[in-house]
Structures are given as structure tokens and as C-alpha cells.
Amino acid sequence: MPTRRPTAQDVAKRAGASRSAVSMVMNGTADGNVSADLQDRIRRAAAQLEYTPHPIASGLRRQRSQMIGIVTDEAASSPFAGRMLAGASQAAAAQGYLTVIADAGGPAADTSHFVEELRRRRVDGLILATQSLRTIHVADGLRRQPSVLANCRDAAGTMAAIIPDEERGGREATEHLLALGHRRIVWIGGGNDIDARPARIRGFQTALASAGLPPGEVVEAGWDIDDGFRAAEVLFSRETEVRPHALFCANDRVATGALLAARTAGLGVPGDVSIMGYDDQRHLADATVPGLTTMALPHEGIGRVAAERLIAALDGQAMIGTDTTLLECPLVVRGSTGPRP
Numbered sequence: 001m002p003t004r005r006p007t008a009q010d011v012a013k014r015a016g017a018s019r020s021a022v023s024m025v026m027n028g029t030a031d032g033n034v035s036a037d038l039q040d041r042i043r044r045a046a047a048q049l050e051y052t053p054h055p056i057a058s059g060l061r062r063q064r065s066q067m068i069g070i071v072t073d074e075a076a077s078s079p080f081a082g083r084m085l086a087g088a089s090q091a092a093a094a095q096g097y098l099t100v101i102a103d104a105g106g107p108a109a110d111t112s113h114f115v116e117e118l119r120r121r122r123v124d125g126l127i128l129a130t131q132s133l134r135t136i137h138v139a140d141g142l143r144r145q146p147s148v149l150a151n152c153r154d155a156a157g158t159m160a161a162i163i164p165d166e167e168r169g170g171r172e173a174t175e176h177l178l179a180l181g182h183r184r185i186v187w188i189g190g191g192n193d194i195d196a197r198p199a200r201i202r203g204f205q206t207a208l209a210s211a212g213l214p215p216g217e218v219v220e221a222g223w224d225i226d227d228g229f230r231a232a233e234v235l236f237s238r239e240t241e242v243r244p245h246a247l248f249c250a251n252d253r254v255a256t257g258a259l260l261a262a263r264t265a266g267l268g269v270p271g272d273v274s275i276m277g278y279d280d281q282r283h284l285a286d287a288t289v290p291g292l293t294t295m296a297l298p299h300e301g302i303g304r305v306a307a308e309r310l311i312a313a314l315d316g317q318a319m320i321g322t323d324t325t326l327l328e329c330p331l332v333v334r335g336s337t338g339p340r341p
Contacts, residue, residue, distance in 0.1 A: 006049040015045035068092050069118030070101045071111050072129045080299045087303030095311050112139035125310045133196040146313050150306040161324045162306045166196045169295040169329035170203025178211050181340030182246040188219040188231040189250030228257025236265040252277040252285045270338030280332050290335030298327040
């Protein structure tokens with residue numbers, strides 16, 4: 001026979017208290033209603049009986065499910081989404097909430113179906129998270145429920161969003177290269193399908209202008225390793241006096257291609273050319289030889305802050321608002337950047 005789960009009435013009997021007093025102590029509303037001595041007795045009794053409130057029953061009394069729904073565009077294939085989901089789930093769990101995740105299957109997928117399914121299952125609030133920084137048209141269901149956007153922005157500007165400070169990241173990455181003495185710095189990679197690229201390039205150009213340098217060369221080349229290889233191969237074929245001192249790559253995959261192109265061209269990294277990545281992609285940026293200097297995307301922080309913002313609103317501590325919160329992309333220095341040759 002399975003052991004019977006202890007109830008609030010069992011705690012009340014052991015502590016010599018009323019059932020309502022136990023409920024107030026367990027729900028954190030006892031101060032001013034239950035004496036300190038009785039609160040201590042109730043907590044001791046609960047610990048002795050190994051009693052914890054049943055989350056479903058508590059939720060029904062409060063008309064809450066204690067669940068947060070997360071809709072993501074492609075969690076299964078993303079090297080970054082896991083960190084964002086972990087950040088949100090851990091922050092939610094710390095405050096007694098369970099996260100339920102729905103993967104829409106790709107950036108082109110219609111998320112409205114998943115939003116409505118989670119709403120039908122009575123989640124208290126919703127987070128919409130995207131793998132890449134994008135501006136989106138928000139599903140109507142998100143506007144009818146307490147909701148926060150993670151790594152994306154509302155095209156109408158009417159919802160709270162937590163995103164990386166990509167422009168600042170682009171500026172600080174370029175400042176790192178400038179501090180090493182590099183002046184001929186070329187941006188390579190990326191396409192205009194992702195909002196991060198123009199923001200990073202703005203930061204790149206701002207840093208150069210602040211250093212009194214002309215606008216830097218920008219080479220559009222895609223986002224993958226072979227794109228970086230082909231673009232860097234062309235740049236490395238230039239005469240020494242016009243060859244770049246450093247490459248600022250759109251992401252770590254492009255930077256990995258640039259590393260391979262440098263080796264093919266017989267150039268040392270960072271002895272002959274420095275190569276800067278972006279994203280700090282696990283098992284890539286830290287696995288190349290040399291390791292990639294890069295800017296780390298704060299995916300875990302994005303998920304955590306999104307969940308904290310949502311829960312604060314659900315618990316009546318703050319309004320969600322419509323502002324965009326920018327999180328810093330920290331510089332991670334490894335071996336692929338060094339002093340100007």
C-alpha cells in the first residue's frame with residue numbers, strides 16, 4: 001500500500017492550530033494574522049511530517065496554475081536556445097512556477113497555434129523566445145495574456161522584450177581590436193535576415209569613428225563556416241600592405257571559416273591576423289585552435305530576466321510594461337586575437 005500523503009489537516013492537528021492558520025503559513029500570508037510562536041510550531045510540524053502544499057490544489061484556490069508557457073521557434077536545433085530555456089525554467093522554479101515548453105519547429109512556423117494551446121491549458125503567463133534576434137508580429141493570444149518576449153521584439157512596440165545589446169557588443173568587440181593596435185579591420189559575414197547584424201555593424205562603425213578612423217569595410221557573406229572561409233580567402237589574397245590586420249566576424253561559425261582560410265593562406269593567427277567572433281557558441285568558440293575571442297550572447301540571462309519580469313507581474317509586484325531591456329554581451333578573450341603584427 002502506498003504511504004498516504006500528509007495533509008494540511010495533519011499539520012494542524014500536530015501543531016495544535018487551525019487549518020486556516022496552516023494555510024496562511026504555507027502561503028506566506030501569516031504575518032499579522034498568526035503569532036510568531038504558532039508559525040514556528042506549524043513549520044516544525046510540517047517539516048516533521050514532510051508536508052508540502054499540493055501545487056494543483058493551491059493553484060485552484062488562487063485560480064492560478066503556477067505554470068508559465070514558453071513558445072520557441074526552434075529549440076531542438078538551436079545551439080543557444082537551451083541556455084535561454086534553462087535560464088527561464090530555473091528562475092521560474094525558484095519562485096514556485098513550472099515551465100511548459102512548446103517548440104514551433106522553425107523561424108517560419110506560425111506560433112499562434114502553440115500560444116492558443118498553452119492558453120487553453122491555463123498557463124498563467126507566456127514567454128515567446130526566438131533563436132535569433134528578430135522583429136516579429138506578435139500573435140493575438142500573447143496580447144490577451146501576461147507575456148514577455150525573449151530575444152525578439154514586437155514590430156508594434158507594445159510588448160516587453162528582453163534582448164542582447166548587440167550594438168554595444170559590436171562596439172566593444174571593435175574596441176578590443178583597436179586596443180591591440182589594429183587599424184585595418186574588416187567586418188565579414190551575416191545577412192539582413194537577422195536584426196543582430198545591422199546592430200553589430202553600427203557598433204563596429206561607431207568604435208572606428210570614435211578612434212578617428214574612416215568607416216570600416218563590410219563584406220556580406222552569410223552565417224556559416226564555408227561563408228567565412230570564402231570571404232576571408234579573398235581578403236587574404238590581397239597584397240600585404242592592404243591586407244586586413246583583423247577580421248570582425250558576424251558569428252563564431254564565420255570566424256571558424258576565417259581561421260581555416262588563414263591556415264590555408266599560410267597566415268598565423270594571431271601573429272599575422274587577428275580574428276574576432278561573436279556568440280560564444282559552445283563546443284565551437286572554445287574548441288578551435290586557437291580558441292576564438294568572441295562576444296558571449298547572454299541567452300541564459302535573457303531567459304532568466306524574462307521569467308522574473310513575467311512572474312513579478314503575475315504576483316502583483318510590478319507591471320510588465322512595454323519597454324525593451326538590453327543585456328550586455330560580455331567579451332571573452334581567447335587566443336585568436338593579439339597585437340597588431
